[in-house]
Amino acid sequence: MKGIRRSPSQVRKKREVSDKRGFKKKPRKVASNDRKSQEPQERLFAEWDREAAQERLAWRNRPSIPLSMIGKELLSRELAKAGISSTINVSKELYVREKNVRKQVLEEFRQKLGWNEEKLELFMVAADDYRLDPTIQNYLNLQQKFPDVQIPVVELGGFDALIALSDTFEAQGIPPQMIAGALDLNEPLVDKLCLHLLKLIVDRESLPKTGPGHISRRRKAVSDATANYLIATLVEYYHFSEFEWRFPASLVWLIKHQLCADKPDLEAEYRSRQRRLMLAWSLGEQLGPNGRVSGPVLQKCYQMPRASAYRLARDPEFLRMVDSFRASPAEVEKRMKLAAKRMLEE
Numbered sequence: 001m002k003g004i005r006r007s008p009s010q011v012r013k014k015r016e017v018s019d020k021r022g023f024k025k026k027p028r029k030v031a032s033n034d035r036k037s038q039e040p041q042e043r044l045f046a047e048w049d050r051e052a053a054q055e056r057l058a059w060r061n062r063p064s065i066p067l068s069m070i071g072k073e074l075l076s077r078e079l080a081k082a083g084i085s086s087t088i089n090v091s092k093e094l095y096v097r098e099k100n101v102r103k104q105v106l107e108e109f110r111q112k113l114g115w116n117e118e119k120l121e122l123f124m125v126a127a128d129d130y131r132l133d134p135t136i137q138n139y140l141n142l143q144q145k146f147p148d149v150q151i152p153v154v155e156l157g158g159f160d161a162l163i164a165l166s167d168t169f170e171a172q173g174i175p176p177q178m179i180a181g182a183l184d185l186n187e188p189l190v191d192k193l194c195l196h197l198l199k200l201i202v203d204r205e206s207l208p209k210t211g212p213g214h215i216s217r218r219r220k221a222v223s224d225a226t227a228n229y230l231i232a233t234l235v236e237y238y239h240f241s242e243f244e245w246r247f248p249a250s251l252v253w254l255i256k257h258q259l260c261a262d263k264p265d266l267e268a269e270y271r272s273r274q275r276r277l278m279l280a281w282s283l284g285e286q287l288g289p290n291g292r293v294s295g296p297v298l299q300k301c302y303q304m305p306r307a308s309a310y311r312l313a314r315d316p317e318f319l320r321m322v323d324s325f326r327a328s329p330a331e332v333e334k335r336m337k338l339a340a341k342r343m344l345e346e
Contacts, residue, residue, distance in 0.1 A: 063112040064150035067131045069105050113148060123149070130154070155240075156233050159183060172222045173200055179230065183237055185245050190234065194250035197227055201257065228258055280318060284325025293322055 110120045123146055130138040134154035143151050157164070159180070166176040178196060181189035204221035208214045231254060238245060256262070279302065283293065286301070295310035304312070312318055 062148060062150040063109055064152055065105065065109045065127075067127075067152055067154065069102050127151075153236060153239060155236055156229070158233060158236070161233075169226070171220065172226055174222065174226070174230075182234065185237055185241055185243075187246060187248055191248035191250050193230070194248060194254045197222065197230065197254055198250060198257070201227065224258065227254070231255055231258060276312075276318060277321060279312075280321035281325045284322045285327060287322070287326065289326050291326075293319055 106120065106124075110117075115123075126142050126145060130142045130151070131154060139151060143149075162169075162176055162179050162183070169176050169179060174193075174196065178189075178193050182193040200222040204218065207218050207221060209218075231251075234251065238247075260266075283298075283301075287293065287297075293313050295306070295313045298304050298309035298313060299306055302309075
């Protein structure tokens with residue numbers, strides 16, 4: 001039967017019989033990593049993703065060192081800066097043990113980076129200045145000089161500050177227990193604290209700005225300094241945590257409000273540009289290749305105020321946008337045929 005040629009109908013009947021008997025075709029093997037079958041754009045995106053993943057991994061694996069290990073005579077420097085004599089009796093055994101631990105950590109840190117002793121010494125001096133005076137200028141100087149090192153953040157007071165400032169928080173209507181629960185980064189407790197802060201901010205903004213006693217009432221309300229301090233502390237705790245957490249929406253709202261208010265100026269500018277773009281697109285589609293943009297057209301078709309319509313009709317940038325959306329006669333005819341076809345199908 002190998003040399004017999006079958007007609008298309010015979011081949012089709014044989015396939016039908018094979019299907020009825022339950023025979024299944026073997027699936028065609030397709031190589032998943034066949035680069036030749038991939039489109040050039042897909043290969044480019046895959047290369048970008050691979051490079052981005054490698055860059056991210058290298059960034060996350062940068063060596064870091066605790067700030068407590070930086071500096072040669074940390075205690076004496078801090079006491080001298082505060083104007084206190086460094087006559088403190090320290091156990092010799094404890095001092096030797098801490099010195100050996102510090103030496104071992106610094107040596108491991110140096111070997112990871114492949115530095116010599118001189119470069120490590122330069123880093124220690126600059127990092128010690130940053131630790132004692134944690135400003136963004138010192139942070140930038142240190143990060144720019146040593147980009148292959150993960151510079152740690154100088155922490156705020158954290159839980160100790162919560163205890164010391166508990167009376168300040170209570171006076172502004174924030175229970176310290178609520179803050180302590182949020183610092184555990186338990187999402188429901190973080191959400192509870194942020195919602196409470198948002199409510200206090202809303203109540204503060206609704207207070208009268210005139211009248212008897214308005215100054216004392218506003219002083220008792222939550223301050224921006226308090227809200228910002230708690231936000232910074234929470235963000236620090238998220239940064240130092242080794243687990244993956246999710247920011248509650250209330251925390252995002254709190255940060256947005258404190259940074260740029262509910263309706264940022266740049267967001268309003270973006271919305272305005274988008275409205276102009278959509279208006280230019282709609283107008284270009286309607287006017288076609290030969291239609292003229294005028295104030296009465298804008299005023300009648302889009303219910304715009306007269307002054308705004310005439311001002312927009314004379315705006316060169318807006319007119320260029322309209323021209324970019326104008327359809328050619330062939331394109332208009334094509335769209336009309338497509339619309340008529342859809343109407344018939346419906």
